[in-house]
Amino acid sequence: MTDIEKQNDSTSIELLSFRVGGQDYSVDIMSVREIRGSARATSLPHAPSFVKGVINLRGTVLPIIDLSARLGLQTGEDTERNVIIVVDLGERTAGLMVDAVSDILAIPSEEMQPPPDLTADEARTFVSALTIVDGRMIRILDLEAVMPPQGEEVA
């Protein structure tokens, strides 16, 4: 909606916004590899609850994170959550399961605000910045924090 005219702004960041658990979130579009429909994930034993499992993404094993569970939001019905955003974080690739993808936004960097320091909220640690688009607050997701902790699983 607003992306065309703002695209020329050199200091703006392009974001992919989506809805999850009734809230608006976004990620830097540069880290998005693709968006695909939901697929039945193979669940992993002993995995944290927010790890939905793994799916086959054209021959590679892609872990799926149920973002609403990860953020501690209300989990809606499974049918609603039908989009997987495949994000690429350097070495690691993961799929974020969200309710729906909404838009691509170009936000000037000065319009980004640091999130207020509210420790009670679990989702707080996953948000790196806030911005307002058309009167709606959009949270910018800290992808590193969302990823499942990697390393040695306790045996």
Added chain:
Amino acid sequence: MSDPMAEIRASFFIECEELLESLQDGLQLMDDGDTDSETINIVFRAVHSIKGGAGAFGLDDLVHFAHRFETAMDEVRAGRFSPDAEAIRLFFACADILADLVRAARDGDQVDDGITGPVLENLDKLVGLEEEEEEDLDFTPATLSLDFGDGGTLPDLPELPDVSALPSTDAADDALPALDMPVPAPDTDIPPMAEPECKGFSVKFKPEDALYASGNEPLYLFRALRDLGDISVICHCEDLPQLDSLNPDTGHLSWDMTIHTEEPEQAVREVFEFVDGLCLLEINALTGDQDGTSSSEHTPISPAPEISPPPQVETAPSLPENAASTRVDAAKPSATKDTTKKLGEAKDEQSTQAKAAATPTQPRATVRVDLERIDRLVNLVGELVINQAMLSQSVAEAGLPPNSPVSTGLEEFLQLTRDIQESVMMIRAQPIKSLFQRMGRIVREASASVGKEVRLRTDGENTEVDKTVIERLADPLTHMIRNAVDHGLESTEKRLEAGKSREGHVTLTAQHRSGRIVIEVTDDGGGINRERVKEKAIQKGLIPADAQLSDSDIDNLLFLPGFSTAAEVSNLSGRGVGMDVVKSSIQALGGRINITSQEGKGTTFSISLPLTLAVLDGMVVRVAGETLVVPLNAILETLTLTDEDLTALGPETHVVQIRGGFVPLLDLGAELGYRTPQDSYVGGTVLLIGQEDGNRAALAVDSIEDQRQVVIKGLEGSYGRVPGIAAATILGDGQIALILDPTDLVGQATGRTRVRQPQQLLVG
């Protein structure tokens, strides 16, 4: 220009690695008491070839060291020095340094003179050669022999036999046993730099098959010669057979060349440096007129049969008029060099020729392929396997009769896929020998630094393992070997006290066992001091002070991060970064590590690894709505449980009675956390899992779906390690199925097969 050179350099270094390997092999054989001359020759040749190649690339450090090493080896070869254990240790050290130098030259590094110096000194002391002389003489045999050649060019032909030939023949005969033979006077009479008289050289060149096989092209040699001066080439094609009997892989041509040049003979020899040993080559200084005369003049010198190498004789029939001069030529340089105590060089020349004769360098039918290409092939085959599974599934779903052409065709396709896959895997497989050889060095270095006498025994070094596994095994194995030497073996005094041999033994074995490769590191040391281990673990807060641990529990404490039992930190191991790192790198390879230790007898670390990292045969099972793959090699049998088979053991556990033995029952779904234990397992299907340690377990599943080959897709890269799960795979329907790691699963199974209040169980 630089590119082809870089390629040649690269292949030189690859060859060096092979040569170093055969050098190690040879030394090992010598160490084991093999005094066969062929073994010594192998060692000598390896060093010599490295020196030769290094010379071509101007790697002076390498050349210098290799030369000294070679000289020493030559003494051994000539039987003037019989190496004892200490000498062989020194040779090993030399081989190690040589390897270092090769790598340094490859990477453009420098090797500290402080390391090479003392070893060289010892070497010279050992062999009894005077270092000074070796240092002074730059080994350029050609220039020296050229002086002699000048003798031949002296215009005063009748003088020849008197002045040069006869005395030098004496010298050749006498100098061999006695190095200090005074230089015969006539030699010094000849002005050493009488080169202006030299108008050029006649070159006889007969390539052997190996020359062509190694990709050399005589034409280029001629061109290089042409750069030195005017050249005329006569090609001899008398040996050329009839077309119908012509073997295209065999060379039949030989050439006579006359070069008019002011360059020294050395320059001409350098042209042929690359084909050294691959051809019959003789270079004679050109007399004023033609070499026919000179050869006849040289004839009297020919009695030097012990020096005249066999291959030269081959030329005799084909070029009878030159046979005599051939012999002369071989004798001449030797004689000259002997008189100047350059015996090593003389031998060296001889050896290249002798080598060509003794072992006709048959072309090895190997191809060097970039690993990346193989990996791509492996990946493609992986995709093929998945695709084939998908196709099979579609065909099955189409409901075609089992004997339809499609089904039979598919069956053949399946077989082919499997064959291709196995062949590709075989390309990646390599003998584990190279790794074991590196460990030999680790043992030598480690034992030297802790002052223990250690002998490494290896077994099964021809066991083939995936290349990646070999590469990634190097670090953990190094650690384990060091540990064995440092911690495992007792000091010499303690060994003697305990009535053991003075020399500690570390044994490294590799073998295939039930579809996996098992590598064992065994030492005959004191075994694990379990009390101390436990004490230490308590001290470090790794376990509670009142923990009740079995022997194997205590042994496994060694794998805990931050554990180190060495009373004091030695510079070898004991920094506490040891075994936990070893364990995790082994696990990353899909392997396992176990310890068995016997107090006073020694300790064995055994690593078990999957043969390949790409494909495995698995049984596809379903449990709690999930599809899982169980590696086929872990399954001993499958059975359906009856009421009699099943016995309750504790309040929560069952055992299955199989032919008189009791096997714990595990519910796969419950163990993986997919469901709670079932009410009854009677009538259910169980897989009897056999482990490497001989323990068995019965794994209850809902149903067995299929048995097929699956492509292994690692989970570590994308998600992390999952307990009980080895990897994932993609099934025919595109779904991901997890591949079970039965040993890991059984190892940490709770064994709960009955619902009851959960209880803390001590994990064994």
